[in-house]
Amino acid sequence: MLSETKEKAELTAQIIAEQKNTVILTGAGMSTESGVPDFRSESGWWRKIDPLTIATAEAVEENYTLFHEFYSNRLSALSDCRPHEGHYCLERWEKTGLVKLVATQNVDGFHQEAGLVNVEELHGSIQRFRCHNCGVEAAKEKFMKKSACASCGGKLRPNVVLFGEMLPETAWKRSMELVEKAELVLVVGTSLQVYPVNQLPALTRGKTAIINRDETFAETDFDLAMKGSAKEVLLYMDNYLKNAGF
Template structure:
């Protein structure tokens, strides 16, 4: 782990990219493992634009449960240490596929949320943001225009937010160190960013519980390791 700590200290621009495995130690399920959320639910029927319009009651119920689950979890040690690295100038950008807002709750500010956030609702008609407590109370109509309130996230069938995508692309190309944590790298365009960074000369570190699609590109590979524990071990050498 000392080598990774040395890379962090020497790097002028470090990007961290996180996926669902970053938050499993906070008590949230991932999506694609054998115990993942998509093993229990069909994402097309629960988490798509089609579901929102044609299967509305199931859609709302699914996201009520996810929003309620977030109220009982907190950032884990990994989230907290990453925020400390940011404050100490060791991390210049976090790209996350997660919608749980735990990086921000831990204190991170330089976060690009590729898939949006469950920390807010927005009206599908007028775009106005609303507090998630409305969903918990089963209030699904916009108070301004009576349009449908929905989580402020990217659903299956939607494109990623352009600002987050642009920030992530820019960070990947600026990086001289790119660290992947807790994602299998199977979903594009997120899987492109480590490749862009590597092709542009960055050192690539991959830390994940299971093998990823880009393990062959990694300069340093940690498979089968707890994300938080690996971060703690690196931090011990900083």
């Protein structure tokens, strides 16, 4: 299985090198190797808490104490986590002109922390904060202290997309446009269960590849499917690209 994964990783890297027009879509599996809990695995957040009771606009309005506790715990859990080598592989590929965009479902900001510039956060950012009522930006310290909005007195929240909310229009539109034009769409660490992001790979006229530790039941929809950790498979690709002169 390892040799098969490595072989497919090198084939994917060959496409990246030849086409120089890759869009990468990342999900929770890209961040778990940095120590960030995911959502749908046996140890994930949603196994412990029903998301529809907490990650919603209604929770902000009607059960703010629980909402605030959940997100402040997530922020505390992130404080000791850092980007891993796989994040830096993507940064290097972007710098050498191989990758045009990283569209991510992750809200941790690790891609930007690793130095990536062309990133679209499809589910927002847990590292930025705003008033739920008037939308005015706020500092992290204000949210953590459970302060009210300085502008209108409303409740502060992370700038993430909650269940039932629309995706950021600019991020979604740009991701769609670049996926449609891509020669390769590489999906890394996502189960492709969340709509509408799970529709993105089907928009490309180019090749598609997926890396995931667990079965997603969508592998047959991809030209290349690699089972393994995001970091390890990306490092296989990076070694190939370095040997190829990139």
